[in-house]
Every structure is written in structure tokens, then in C-alpha cells.
Amino acid sequence: MRGTMKKDLVIIGGGPAGLAAAAAARETGVEDLLILERDQHLGGILNQCIHNGFGLHTFQEELTGPEYAGRYVEKVRSLEIPYKLNSMVVDLRAEGSRKIVTVMNREEGMYEIEARAVILAMGCRERPRGALNIPGYRPAGIYSAGTAQRYVNREGRMPGREAVILGSGDIGLIMARRLTLEGAKVKLVAEIQPYSGGLQRNIVQCLDDFGIPLKLSHTVVDIRGKERVEGVTVARVDENLKPIPGTEEEISCDTLLLSCGLIPENELTNGLGTSLNPVTGGPFVNESLETDKEGVFACGNVLHVHDLVDYVSEEAAQAGRNAAAFLQGNLSGRGREIPLVGTDGVRYTVPSSIDVSRMNETQIVRFRVGNAYRNAYLEVRCGGELLLSLKKPVLAPGQMEQVLLKKADLAGRKDLKEITFRVRTQV
Amino acid sequence: MYDVIVIGAGVTGCAIARELARFRWKTAVLERASDVCEGTSKANSGIAHAGYDAKPGTLKAKLNLEGSRMMEALSKELDFPYRRNGSLVLCFEETGKTELERLRAQGLANGVEGLEILDRKQLREKEPGVSDQAVAALYAPTGGIVCPFDLTLAFAENAAANGVEFHFTTQVTHMEKIPQGYRLDTSRGSYETRAVVNAAGVYAGELHNQISGKKIRIIPRKGEYCLMDKSVGNLVSHTLFQLPTAYGKGVLVTPTVHGNLLAGPTAVDVEDPESVNTTREGMDEVFKRAAMSVNGLPVKQVITSFAGLRAHEEGNDFIIGMVQDAPGFFDAAGMESPGLTCAPAVGKYVAAMVRTYLPAQEKSDFIPSRKGIPHIASASDAERKRLIGENPLYGNVVCRCELVTEGEIVDAIRRPLGATTLDGVKRRTRAGMGRCQAGFCLPKTLEILARELGQDIGQIRKNNGDSYFLTGFDKDGL
Numbered sequence: 001m002r003g004t005m006k007k008d009l010v011i012i013g014g015g016p017a018g019l020a021a022a023a024a025a026r027e028t029g030v031e032d033l034l035i036l037e038r039d040q041h042l043g044g045i046l047n048q049c050i051h052n053g054f055g056l057h058t059f060q061e062e063l064t065g066p067e068y069a070g071r072y073v074e075k076v077r078s079l080e081i082p083y084k085l086n087s088m089v090v091d092l093r094a095e096g097s098r099k100i101v102t103v104m105n106r107e108e109g110m111y112e113i114e115a116r117a118v119i120l121a122m123g124c125r126e127r128p129r130g131a132l133n134i135p136g137y138r139p140a141g142i143y144s145a146g147t148a149q150r151y152v153n154r155e156g157r158m159p160g161r162e163a164v165i166l167g168s169g170d171i172g173l174i175m176a177r178r179l180t181l182e183g184a185k186v187k188l189v190a191e192i193q194p195y196s197g198g199l200q201r202n203i204v205q206c207l208d209d210f211g212i213p214l215k216l217s218h219t220v221v222d223i224r225g226k227e228r229v230e231g232v233t234v235a236r237v238d239e240n241l242k243p244i245p246g247t248e249e250e251i252s253c254d255t256l257l258l259s260c261g262l263i264p265e266n267e268l269t270n271g272l273g274t275s276l277n278p279v280t281g282g283p284f285v286n287e288s289l290e291t292d293k294e295g296v297f298a299c300g301n302v303l304h305v306h307d308l309v310d311y312v313s314e315e316a317a318q319a320g321r322n323a324a325a326f327l328q329g330n331l332s333g334r335g336r337e338i339p340l341v342g343t344d345g346v347r348y349t350v351p352s353s354i355d356v357s358r359m360n361e362t363q364i365v366r367f368r369v370g371n372a373y374r375n376a377y378l379e380v381r382c383g384g385e386l387l388l389s390l391k392k393p394v395l396a397p398g399q400m401e402q403v404l405l406k407k408a409d410l411a412g413r414k415d416l417k418e419i420t421f422r423v424r425t426q427v
Numbered sequence: 428m429y430d431v432i433v434i435g436a437g438v439t440g441c442a443i444a445r446e447l448a449r450f451r452w453k454t455a456v457l458e459r460a461s462d463v464c465e466g467t468s469k470a471n472s473g474i475a476h477a478g479y480d481a482k483p484g485t486l487k488a489k490l491n492l493e494g495s496r497m498m499e500a501l502s503k504e505l506d507f508p509y510r511r512n513g514s515l516v517l518c519f520e521e522t523g524k525t526e527l528e529r530l531r532a533q534g535l536a537n538g539v540e541g542l543e544i545l546d547r548k549q550l551r552e553k554e555p556g557v558s559d560q561a562v563a564a565l566y567a568p569t570g571g572i573v574c575p576f577d578l579t580l581a582f583a584e585n586a587a588a589n590g591v592e593f594h595f596t597t598q599v600t601h602m603e604k605i606p607q608g609y610r611l612d613t614s615r616g617s618y619e620t621r622a623v624v625n626a627a628g629v630y631a632g633e634l635h636n637q638i639s640g641k642k643i644r645i646i647p648r649k650g651e652y653c654l655m656d657k658s659v660g661n662l663v664s665h666t667l668f669q670l671p672t673a674y675g676k677g678v679l680v681t682p683t684v685h686g687n688l689l690a691g692p693t694a695v696d697v698e699d700p701e702s703v704n705t706t707r708e709g710m711d712e713v714f715k716r717a718a719m720s721v722n723g724l725p726v727k728q729v730i731t732s733f734a735g736l737r738a739h740e741e742g743n744d745f746i747i748g749m750v751q752d753a754p755g756f757f758d759a760a761g762m763e764s765p766g767l768t769c770a771p772a773v774g775k776y777v778a779a780m781v782r783t784y785l786p787a788q789e790k791s792d793f794i795p796s797r798k799g800i801p802h803i804a805s806a807s808d809a810e811r812k813r814l815i816g817e818n819p820l821y822g823n824v825v826c827r828c829e830l831v832t833e834g835e836i837v838d839a840i841r842r843p844l845g846a847t848t849l850d851g852v853k854r855r856t857r858a859g860m861g862r863c864q865a866g867f868c869l870p871k872t873l874e875i876l877a878r879e880l881g882q883d884i885g886q887i888r889k890n891n892g893d894s895y896f897l898t899g900f901d902k903d904g905l
Binding site: 038086088090104105106107108109110125126128129130131133135136137138139140141143144146147150151152155156157158159160161182183184221222223226227228243254255267270 | 653654658701703704705706707709710729730731732733803808811812815816819820822823824827828830862863864865866867869870884885888889890891892893894895896897898899900901902903904905
């Protein structure tokens with residue numbers, strides 16, 4: 001038990017985002033910082049992602065999840081950044097410019113940390129069965145794909161013998177392969193959308209290579225089994241995603257894995273009174289990845305769900321540098337924030353606004369599209385003027401897109417009201 | 428030889444067991460499931476009804492009022508969450524107002540206090556979250572909400588603390604009259620007892636009919652529910668019922684005692700007394716009807732849905748009492764709504780009847796109170812610090828959504844009638860009841876269960892039978 005501790009910077013979350021943010025903040029000169037991690041290890045969910053494919057952008061190497069995390073953990077240790085494990089942040093609030101972080105753990109009980117700046121890096125969670133409104137019984141054998149992944153990869157335990165996977169998000173695809181390699185039979189991956197939510201490379205490497213069927217525009221409409229799952233009913237859906245009567249197919253299985261989307265974990269963010277973007281589930285941030293509470297930054301999957309961890313690390317490092325600038329008084333006060341607006345297929349943008357006077361020479365804008373497109377153009381417009389047009393052979397919701405804005409293109413425009421991002425399909 | 432055996436460890440059976448525990452009898456509760464609160468008691472609205480619904484003169488009317496009046500004091504004595512949030516019966520058509528008046532008169536006749544008809548303006552002042560469609564309402568200030576799990580557990584734990592035996596996974600398969608009383612054959616051997624209390628929920632009719640020539644019929648009536656996230660739990664503060672309309676019986680929308688928002692139930696008679704599955708039609712109906720009561724039902728915030736089976740009796744009343752042609756065999760059957768509210772009163776009522784049949788002295792050492800598991804989530808900062816100081820496991824958060832710690836889970840397992848399954852831990856601590864629905868805490872909770880029970884995680888079940896979570900080791904099948 002102790003009184004209030006003071007820190008310049010508190011980073012909530014010791015996964016890939018928190019680690020990269022902490023390292024960058026330290027390298028930019030922040031001495032007094034602390035990482036709070038609720039799990040018993042640093043590295044977050046990467047610890048259970050034992051497949052490879054991580055780090056191609058960051059390290060120009062193919063690493064496994066634990067290896068990728070390990071590089072950052074090593075960096076954090078060599079920079080002597082303090083961290084606390086098994087420490088749950090139970091409350092986050094702002095009192096004037098001070099941020100009060102309430103932490104709980106076994107050794108120290110419950111106490112408050114007063115921080116000048118906070119980086120939100122809490123990650124995301126999987127959408128559960130209940131949120132999908134799948135009718136049927138509630139037996140054992142229904143897992144989110146990530147829970148199953150933890151069992152297979154960390155505990156060496158099988159969650160089932162015959163599985164159907166609902167949702168073709170990346171974790172679901174990866175788990176289809178993993179379960180197969182570990183001796184289970186994956187009978188089907190069903191995806192309610194007419195396109196997959198995962199990366200194309202995962203469809204090829206995880207399903208096609210193992211002969212696992214993927215049924216698009218299909219969903220689970222019933223779960224049977226009172227104690228353990230005995231089977232599911234899969235049906236085709238119409239363009240409104242409603243099951244089409246008469247298309248039902250019963251499949252016997254003892255396991256249903258769900259890979260139906262990830263939800264940023266912003267319950268703490270709510271405590272700050274920060275507004276959340278209903279599209280991403282993450283806070284609105286400006287070019288500095290700063291939320292509408294000054295000195296509170298967000299990065300990684302708590303901000304918006306990423307496809308590759310490399311982009312998480314890059315974004316988090318930017319948040320870390322900006323938090324350092326804020327603490328050092330190098331982040332000038334907020335001026336005129338120009339909204340960035342996604343339209344015509346662009347679902348959202350991160351950041352959601354830009355202060356041209358505060359932006360770097362270039363600014364990465366990340367977003368996802370809401371549909372699958374071929375040979376389309378990504379366009380950026382300023383008022384009526386076309387700033388940028390990029391030809392894209394393939395655009396898919398499973399893949400995060402990014403464009404680079406140049407300060408030179410924006411500075412000096414007095415009439416700048418908003419910048420729009422859109423998909424143009426006609427050539 | 429037992430003096431009294433109660434069949435069924437739902438809220439009714441456990442409430443009766445707790446009252447039987449006051450007397451010098453050898454008493455046991457037989458339960459076919461692996462835990463208390465595994466049937467109708469775990470899947471209902473969690474409402475402590477004010478008591479205007481039942482026809483005056485019925486058992487339902489009498490016991491509802493008594494139960495409602497006992498709830499507050501009992502919640503302190505047995506330490507379970509209960510709150511008098513008041514209830515509103517909404518009326519959506521001007522013509523419905525006469526029905527509201529009739530309900531009010533019925534409530535008055537039943538002895539319900541404080542009933543008031545609210546006009547459109549008064550209704551909105553009382554409940555700003557109510558939908559624009561509602562034109563008037565009957566307000567019952569004594570309506571409340573209660574945690575059905577905790578209520579059942581509180582009765583059971585207190586009964587056990589006072590010497591009542593609980594035998595789980597013990598299903599009564601056959602009953603026979605013997606000279607001294609009854610012989611009950613079960614899945615775990617035979618029991619002999621002087622008196623039997625039949626509190627077997629949807630199976631009460633079947634058991635009754637084994638012993639009596641005067642048959643009764645209990646119909647499982649399914650009710651489906653949707654539970655919404657705590658972020659929308661304050662959409663309304665009262666329990667909103669609906670007057671039945673030409674379109675159906677109506678569903679309720681209510682905050683739960685833990686701060687979620689609950690909508691339901693449907694009402695469909697089913698054949699199979701095990702069919703607790705939800706259906707597309709049922710969920711659609713819940714959404715459609717609940718949307719009439721509030722402005723903007725937050726359907727995107729649904730975190731889980733479930734179905735329960737009411738033990739509906741053909742004559743629409745409880746059947747409580749000694750069976751005419753079976754001396755010493757007592758029914759507590761047809762315990763549908765407001766059965767949860769009535770449970771405390773039913774307990775007293777049945778115990779008194781048994782005592783008339785089988786005279787017994789009161790125990791002088793009866794322990795009337797029970798202390799529940801301290802919950803970090805609802806504790807003050809000072810209490811949290813004290814709890815962690817006394818037991819560091821209270822500082823280790825296992826379920827992040829509901830803020831449940833290892834200390835609570837260990838307590839849930841070690842206490843009398845402790846949890847042996849994941850659902851048992853969930854009902855006692857709320858671990859896994861939050862928005863991620865155990866996605867993160869499942870592995871941790873299984874690990875704690877295995878450690879505390881001295882088992883392998885592969886042996887831990889969700890609830891009953893073959894509901895194992897794990898099927899073996901990696902590469903087993905290769």
C-alpha cells in the first residue's frame with residue numbers, strides 16, 4: 001500500500017504497441033516512464049502467435065510472434081524501461097491536466113499513479129458468440145479463435161477434434177491450419193460476408209494448402225449439443241446477410257471457433273470522457289495520435305484494429321515520440337484541426353484530423369475499405385482538388401490501406417476545410 | 428433414513444431447505460445437476476415482483492406479496508444483491524388505460540402498496556428512458572430486481588451451514604411408498620425418507636404423477652432473453668413491463684442488479700424439458716417487442732442471449748401442499764413467475780406444512796445469516812485495499828471485464844457447496860459474465876479450478892455431463 005506515485009509517462013499495455021511506444025519515448029528522452037501490463041509476460045497476444053510472417057516490414061525478416069515480441073522486450077530491457085506485470089489498470093481519469101491511473105496487483109495492492117502523459121496501448125478483444133446473436137444451445141466447445149490458439153500454442157491442449165470455424169478473420173484462418181497440423185479435422189470455414197476478412201496470403205497458406213473449404217456468404221444459424229457441441233447448422237445468406245431458408249446444411253463437429261472481428265478495449269478510455277469513433281471503436285486522434293484529452297495518446301489495436309503488427313510498431317513509435325515531445329514542451333498547442341473524412345468505401349481514417357502546423361513533413365494516414373474492389377483508385381481530395389490518386393489492383397476489407405500526406409501539399413492553403421479519402425471504381 | 432428429502436436445488440428447493448434447516452430433522456437435497464441453480468433458477472428475469480399480477484385469492488398472489496415484503500431484510504441477512512428500483516407496466520394505447528386500472532385494483536386487493544397510475548408526462552418524469560409510444564403506466568414502487576444466482580446460492584449455503592446435506596449429480600429415477608415413508612431410487616443409490624418435498628421444476632409433474640393418482644401437468648414454457656452490456660445498463664432505471672396487446676404478451680426491459688440491461692422473455696410452450704436453446708425467431712421477437720418500451724434499444728450491445736423454461740402449470744397457479752393420496756409427499760410445483768419472488772415465502776410455507784406432518788423442535792443453534800463472497804468490483808477503495816492486504820489474491824485480476832480477482836474465485840471454490848465447474852464459478856463470482864464472455868479469463872479460471880480441486884484442466888467441465896472444455900493434447904490424433 002502506498003500513496004500517489006508520480007510519473008511523466010504511463011503506458012497502459014505491454015504488448016507490441018506499448019513496447020514500441022515506450023522504446024521510442026525513451027529514445028526521444030523521456031526518463032520517467034512506466035509500462036503497466038496485466039498479463040504475466042510482456043509481449044501481449046504475440047506470445048501465442050507461434051506462426052511466422054511477423055516483421056517483414058520492421059526487420060526485413062520472417063519472425064514468429066514470440067520472436068517479434070522478444071526483439072521489443074529486449075529493447076525495452078536494454079533501455080532499462082521499468083515495467084510492472086500482473087498489474088491491472090482499474091481506472092483512468094483526468095483531473096485538470098493530470099491523469100490519474102489506478103492500478104491493482106498482488107504485491108502492492110491498489111494505488112494511484114499521477115501521470116503527465118498517458119499512452120493507451122490496451123489492444124483489442126474478440127467478438128464473442130453472444131454479440132453475434134447465433135441461436136442454439138450453449139454447450140462447451142464454443143471458443144473464440146484466440147482462446148483456442150492460446151490452448152493449442154501455449155498449453156499444448158486441444159480444444160476439440162472436429163471443428164467448424166465461423167469468420168475468416170486472420171486468427172480464424174491461422175487456427176484452421178494450426179488445428180489441422182495438431183491432428184484435428186477442420187471441416188469448414190464459413191464467412192458471412194461475400195469476401196474474406198483475412199489476408200489473402202492466409203487464405204492460400206492456411207486453407208487452400210490444406211484443402212479446407214471456405215464458404216463465403218454463409219453463417220452458422222444453429223448450435224446443437226446440450227453438454228458439448230455436437231454440430232452446427234450452416235446456411236447461405238442473402239445480400240442483407242440474412243440466412244436464406246432452404247439452404248441449411250447440418251455439420252457434425254465438437255467445436256465451433258469464432259473469428260468474427262476484434263473490438264478495441266476502450267473501457268478505460270471511456271473513464272477519461274474521450275469520444276470514440278463508432279466505426280473503429282477506438283478514440284478519435286489527431287496527427288500526433290493524441291486523443292481529445294491533451295497528453296493522452298493512443299496506438300495499436302486499441303486505436304483501430306491492424307492487419308500487421310509491423311504497422312502497430314510503427315504507429316506506436318510515433319505515439320511514443322509525440323508523447324515525448326508533449327512532455328518536453330515541443331508539441332505546440334493545438335491550432336486548427338482539419339478533419340479527415342472517409343467516404344465512398346473508405347470507412348474511417350486514423351488520424352481523424354490534422355493540424356498542418358503540427359504535422360511532420362509527411363503524415364501516414366491509415367484506413368480500411370468497406371468492400372472488396374478490383375482495379376480501383378484511392379483518391380485524396382482537398383475541397384474539389386485532387387491531391388493524390390493511387391491505382392489499386394486489389395482493395396479488401398481485411399487489409400489496412402495507407403497513404404502519405406505531404407506537409408508541402410497542405411501548408412499555405414487558407415481555405416483548407418477538410419481532406420476526403422475515397423475509393424473510385426470507374427476508370 | 429432421512430426425515431425430509433427435497434428434490435431439486437433450484438431457488439424453490441433451496442429456499443425450502445433453508446427453512447427446514449431450522450428444525451431438528453435429518454434433511455437432504457437431491458439435485459440431478461452438478462450444482463445448485465442449474466435449471467429455471469438460472470435463466471429468468473431476476474425480478475422481485477410487486478404482486479399486482481396474480482388473481483386475488485390465489486397462492487401466487489399471497490406468496491408474491493409475502494416474498495416481496497421479505498426480500499429487503501433477507502438480502503441483508505443472507506447477503507445477496509437486491510434493489511427496489513420500482514416497476515412500470517407500460518400501456519401503448521389509450522384504450523389500455525382501463526386495463527391499467529384493473530391491474531391497480533387487483534394489486535390493491537392483493538395488498539400491494541403505493542400503486543399509482545402515471546399519465547404520459549408523469550411517466551416521462553419518472554422514467555426518461557421510456558419510449559415515445561407509451562401513453563401511460565402503472566407504477567409499483569415495491570417492484571425490485573434481484574440476482575437469481577446469488578439468491579439461490581445464499582439459501583443453499585445457509586441451509587448447508589445449518590446441516591442440510593446436498594447431493595449433486597443425483598437424479599431421482601423412481602419413487603415408491605414404503606411403510607415409514609418413501610424410497611427414492613436415484614442415479615447414485617437409494618434413499619429412504621419420512622417426507623419428500625418435490626421442487627423439481629419442469630420435472631415436478633413427472634415426479635408427482637409417480638406417487639399420486641391425481642395427476643398434474645407441468646408444461647415447459649420457454650422464455651428467451653438478450654442481455655446487454657453494462658455501458659447501456661442505465662438506459663432505464665425501472666423495470667418496464669408491457670400491457671399485453673393484440674400483438675402479444677409483451678416483454679420486459681430492465682436493468683439488472685449488476686448493471687446490465689436485460690430484455691425478454693418470449694413465451695412458447697415446448698415438449699422437451701431440456702430445450703434451453705435460443706432461436707432466431709425468439710431473439711427477433713425480443714428485439715421487436717423490447718424496442719416498444721425504450722427509445723433506441725441498443726441491440727448492438729447484446730453480449731449474450733439465453734433461454735429458460737418456466738414450469739407452467741395448466742391451472743395457472745402454484746401447486747403447493749401435501750398430496751392428498753400420498754401422505755408425507757409435498758409438492759412445490761408449477762413454480763413459474765413470480766416463483767423467484769415467492770421463494771422466501773414458499774420456504775416458510777412448506778416448512779410449516781412439513782412440521783405439521785412431522786413434528787420437530789426448532790434448533791437453538793440455527794445460524795440465520797450467511798456472508799457472500801466479497802466482490803472487488805463493487806467494493807470501495809478502502810475495502811479493496813483491506814481485502815488485498817488480507818489476501819493478495821484479491822489483487823490479481825482474472826476477469827477483466829467484470830473485475831473479478833483470483834481471491835474471489837478461490838473463495839467460490841473453497842466455500843461450502845463450492846464451485847466445481849466453470850459455470851459454478853461464473854454464477855458465484857461473475858467471472859466470464861462480461862462483454863468478452865470469458866474469451867480472456869477462461870484459461871485462467873480453468874487453471875485455478877484445476878489447482879484448487881486437485882484435477883487436470885482436462886477434467887474441468889462447463890457444467891454437467893460431458894461438458895469438458897479440452898479434448899486432449901496437441902498431436903494426439905496424429
